[in-house]
Amino acid sequence: MSHIDSVLTKEKAVDTVTPVKSSRRRIITALAGLSGAAFLSGCATNAPQDTFVPKGPNAQLIDNLNMIVFPIAGAIGVIVLTLATYIYIKFRDKGQAIPAQSHGKPVVEITLTIIPALILTVVGVFTFRTIFDLAETEDTELIINVTGQQWWWEYDYPVQDGISQPIITSGQLVIPAGTKVLLRETSRDVIHSYWIPSLNGKKDAVPGRIHLLRLEADEPGIYAGQCTEFCGLSHANMRMETIALSKDDFAKWVAGQQKTYTSPAAGTLAAEGETTFINQCSRCHQVNGIKDANGKPIISAPDENVYSGAAPNLTHLMSRNTFAGAMFDLVTEECRADVWEAKPEEFGAKYLKGVSEDCLNQKDLRAWLRNAPAMKPMYADPSKLEKTNGKYRGMPNLGLTEDDIDKLVAYLITLK
Amino acid sequence: MFTPGSKFFVGLSGLALISAVLYTIFVNPSDIGAYALFGLLISGGLVSGFSFYTRDGDADTEADAVEAAAYAPSPSFWPLVFALGVAVVLLGVATNAIVFVLGIAVLVGAGVEWTIQSWAERATSDAEFNNFVRHRAIGALDYPGLAAAGLGVIAFLFSRIMLAASKGGAAVIFIVVAAAIVVYAFMLSSKPALRGKSVAMVVTAAALLLAVAGVATAISGERPELAEYAEADHYSKEHRECGEEEGKHYDHEANNTVSLRSAVLATVFVENGKIRAQMIGLKKDVDTITVPRSNDTNILFRNLDEEDHRLVANLGTQLVDETGVKEKVGTCTQLTGKNQEQVLTLNIPKPSSDEQVYSFTVPGAEGEIKVVVP
Numbered sequence: 001m002s003h004i005d006s007v008l009t010k011e012k013a014v015d016t017v018t019p020v021k022s023s024r025r026r027i028i029t030a031l032a033g034l035s036g037a038a039f040l041s042g043c044a045t046n047a048p049q050d051t052f053v054p055k056g057p058n059a060q061l062i063d064n065l066n067m068i069v070f071p072i073a074g075a076i077g078v079i080v081l082t083l084a085t086y087i088y089i090k091f092r093d094k095g096q097a098i099p100a101q102s103h104g105k106p107v108v109e110i111t112l113t114i115i116p117a118l119i120l121t122v123v124g125v126f127t128f129r130t131i132f133d134l135a136e137t138e139d140t141e142l143i144i145n146v147t148g149q150q151w152w153w154e155y156d157y158p159v160q161d162g163i164s165q166p167i168i169t170s171g172q173l174v175i176p177a178g179t180k181v182l183l184r185e186t187s188r189d190v191i192h193s194y195w196i197p198s199l200n201g202k203k204d205a206v207p208g209r210i211h212l213l214r215l216e217a218d219e220p221g222i223y224a225g226q227c228t229e230f231c232g233l234s235h236a237n238m239r240m241e242t243i244a245l246s247k248d249d250f251a252k253w254v255a256g257q258q259k260t261y262t263s264p265a266a267g268t269l270a271a272e273g274e275t276t277f278i279n280q281c282s283r284c285h286q287v288n289g290i291k292d293a294n295g296k297p298i299i300s301a302p303d304e305n306v307y308s309g310a311a312p313n314l315t316h317l318m319s320r321n322t323f324a325g326a327m328f329d330l331v332t333e334e335c336r337a338d339v340w341e342a343k344p345e346e347f348g349a350k351y352l353k354g355v356s357e358d359c360l361n362q363k364d365l366r367a368w369l370r371n372a373p374a375m376k377p378m379y380a381d382p383s384k385l386e387k388t389n390g391k392y393r394g395m396p397n398l399g400l401t402e403d404d405i406d407k408l409v410a411y412l413i414t415l416k
Numbered sequence: 417m418f419t420p421g422s423k424f425f426v427g428l429s430g431l432a433l434i435s436a437v438l439y440t441i442f443v444n445p446s447d448i449g450a451y452a453l454f455g456l457l458i459s460g461g462l463v464s465g466f467s468f469y470t471r472d473g474d475a476d477t478e479a480d481a482v483e484a485a486a487y488a489p490s491p492s493f494w495p496l497v498f499a500l501g502v503a504v505v506l507l508g509v510a511t512n513a514i515v516f517v518l519g520i521a522v523l524v525g526a527g528v529e530w531t532i533q534s535w536a537e538r539a540t541s542d543a544e545f546n547n548f549v550r551h552r553a554i555g556a557l558d559y560p561g562l563a564a565a566g567l568g569v570i571a572f573l574f575s576r577i578m579l580a581a582s583k584g585g586a587a588v589i590f591i592v593v594a595a596a597i598v599v600y601a602f603m604l605s606s607k608p609a610l611r612g613k614s615v616a617m618v619v620t621a622a623a624l625l626l627a628v629a630g631v632a633t634a635i636s637g638e639r640p641e642l643a644e645y646a647e648a649d650h651y652s653k654e655h656r657e658c659g660e661e662e663g664k665h666y667d668h669e670a671n672n673t674v675s676l677r678s679a680v681l682a683t684v685f686v687e688n689g690k691i692r693a694q695m696i697g698l699k700k701d702v703d704t705i706t707v708p709r710s711n712d713t714n715i716l717f718r719n720l721d722e723e724d725h726r727l728v729a730n731l732g733t734q735l736v737d738e739t740g741v742k743e744k745v746g747t748c749t750q751l752t753g754k755n756q757e758q759v760l761t762l763n764i765p766k767p768s769s770d771e772q773v774y775s776f777t778v779p780g781a782e783g784e785i786k787v788v789v790p
Contacts, residue, residue, distance in 0.1 A: 137697055138699065140697050140698060140699075143695065143696075143697040143698055145681075145706070145708050147708050147711060154708075156706060156708055156709075156790045157706075157790075158695060158704075158705070158706030158788075159702070159704040159706055159788060160695075160698060160702070165788075166706045166788050166789075166790035167790065168709075168790035182697040184681070184696060184697060186708070186711060188710065188711050207712070208679060208712055208714075209679040210679050210680070210681060210696060210714075212696070212697065286767065288767075297769060297770075297771070299766055299767065299769065299772075301765070301766075302710065302765075303710045303765035303766075308710075309709075309710030309711065309765065310709055310710045310711075313790070
């Protein structure tokens with residue numbers, strides 16, 4: 001073969017081989033990139049849902065278990081993968097004869113049965129102990145009913161020591177720090193799952209059942225969470241935050257939630273907003289204490305308008321920092337950062353200030369009032385409600401005018 | 417060409433197609449039953465294709481295929497019966513439990529018969545011996561199966577007679593029949609000469625008598641008091657009594673109906689003539705129970721008193737008509753005896769207020785538990 005022929009042959013070979021090598025290289029590069037990204041994500045500093053940063057005794061129990069199980073599982077994983085890789089390479093098919101076949105080696109088999117059994121026993125002992133510790137409810141100091149609904153969480157505080165009248169709120173669960181709080185979870189429609197990673201593991205909220213989950217925060221602060229059971233269209237937007245306050249601040253919060261309702265002064269824009277609210281919003285949203293023109297209390301009827309039977313109670317809307325299933329902030333970024341980044345001893349005072357006019361996130365609130373389904377995917381199209389007997393899942397577009405929105409915003413800011 | 421497996425699945429797909437079309441036309445095209453039947457049609461079609469292509473996974477070489485072709489199973493109607501069983505099971509899922517159980521029985525029976533037939537035909541090269549082993553194997557299953565079915569028929573017919581007769585009459589019939597069986601069995605054992613045709617005659621006569629009496633009493637219906645119990649329908653809204661019991665028929669075994677203990681919000685007790693309550697999670701008595709709005713909520717009632725009691729939920733009032741007349745709304749458990757439990761499931765759509773006051777009471781016991789709905 002001449003030199004030219006040889007070169008041509010090599011070029012042909014390159015032509016046929018290059019795409020395969022190239023695609024393989026791309027796959028390896030992509031996998032390496034993904035692995036690297038996944039690895040580096042562990043270094044994130046702004047990670048409020050980090051499971052490895054426990055902020056309460058229950059999450060600490062889980063973390064302690066992880067510290068035992070992960071090294072064991074990791075070591076086993078590395079050993080198995082290394083051995084498997086070695087065997088794949090060393091004994092790959094190179095055209096050699098099939099080696100002698102035997103039934104097995106009892107000593108090896110017994111050893112490889114006993115060792116995993118012992119490892120699992122050790123892991124099992126610690127795991128069971130943790131499970132039983134997490135299920136402890138005998139020393140509960142505060143109980144809260146938690147109800148999941150597409151796509152927000154409702155919290156109601158039963159009458160008990162320190163709470164003379166029931167409290168109802170949504171989006172942000174407020175608890176006293178250093179207190180053993182027991183959540184009694186259920187759901188009004190489909191299965192949801194409540195998870196505040198820094199305070200405890202996740203627990204499903206199942207219709208018709210009550211599941212118990214203990215929460216306890218070491219110190220005041222905001223602890224973020226996310227529904228972790230796929231629950232339909234806006235599952236990804238079903239968020240929640242747990243707010244831990246010092247015991248004194250919690251008592252102040254309770255007092256604030258039990259304040260009686262006061263209508264805005266007559267002749268103000270807020271008073272006009274109250275009328276708009278009564279006409280447009282009170283069919284589903286309850287504001288405790290609001291009365292009609294005849295002085296008769298207005299009782300909302302979400303059971304007649306909403307498929308799952310409830311809509312968030314807005315009596316003290318501006319005492320919380322989020323709305324629409326904790327998807328949007330009620331406060332501007334600067335004001336939110338001020339609360340989130342507050343030191344534990346300053347946190348309560350800042351949170352209890354609620355939403356001031358200066359801090360109100362008018363942009364998102366107005367956009368929500370203008371067209372809620374455009375802000376958060378929901379089954380709220382009036383022409384597609386056959387299967388739900390005409391009831392909405394989520395807030396529909398109410399067709400409010402800009403004038404109405406001005407009035408409503410002026411009214412809602414008074415709900416503290 | 418068609419292997420036994422592919423024949424079965426082709427038949428199943430055909431039945432699924434017919435069932436799906438009929439269901440879609442006559443029942444509900446958007447119902448889950450239609451989806452299930454069309455799903456069965458698609459999956460049956462796929463499996464038929466695989467089964468046909470792979471020759472039931474039994475012959476992937478030419479030699480095996482030739483050998484398989486040499487084996488020609490005798491015609492069998494069991495695949496058809498099996499497919500019918502699948503259709504009946506699906507029909508049962510969509511209609512009621514009795515049809516479903518019947519379908520399962522058909523499936524199991526056809527499956528066993530088909531399996532044994534298929535196995536026996538290839539047991540040995542001797543067709544006569546194969547036939548013998550088949551009957552021996554089937555006999556071991558057929559006779560107990562038929563005996564069980566026969567006993568079921570006897571029990572059903574006899575129960576109709578017992579339910580139609582008066583309480584005293586039923587006792588007499590039971591004693592007389594039992595005594596007659598014992599006496600006749602004793603005679604047979606002591607005088608073997610009686611066996612033979614006379615036994616067949618007696619058994620036939622008894623079977624005829626049972627059949628005639630059973631059918632006649634099934635048609636005539638149960639005795640009046642049982643008919644009255646059924647008509648009373650204690651669980652219906654109309655019948656429910658939430659005060660002192662006035663009716664004489666109620667469920668004395670109400671405790672057996674409790675199956676929700678792990679999903680209760682609170683437990684209400686009556687003890688020493690007084691009512692008290694505990695909420696799940698708080699280990700002390702409370703005088704107020706907070707119930708979430710618009711959600712099914714289970715309240716467990718536990719009677720620790722000597723007397724029978726029931727829990728009554730007083731759920732405010734509602735307008736009867738446009739004139740403004742209101743009536744009380746409420747519900748209650750069955751009467752429960754000492755140390756028995758009942759669950760009351762509530763769904764309260766409106767928050768409690770000065771106008772809507774909710775509570776739990778126990779007629780005949782002191783006290784009241786307030787119910788608050790935020």
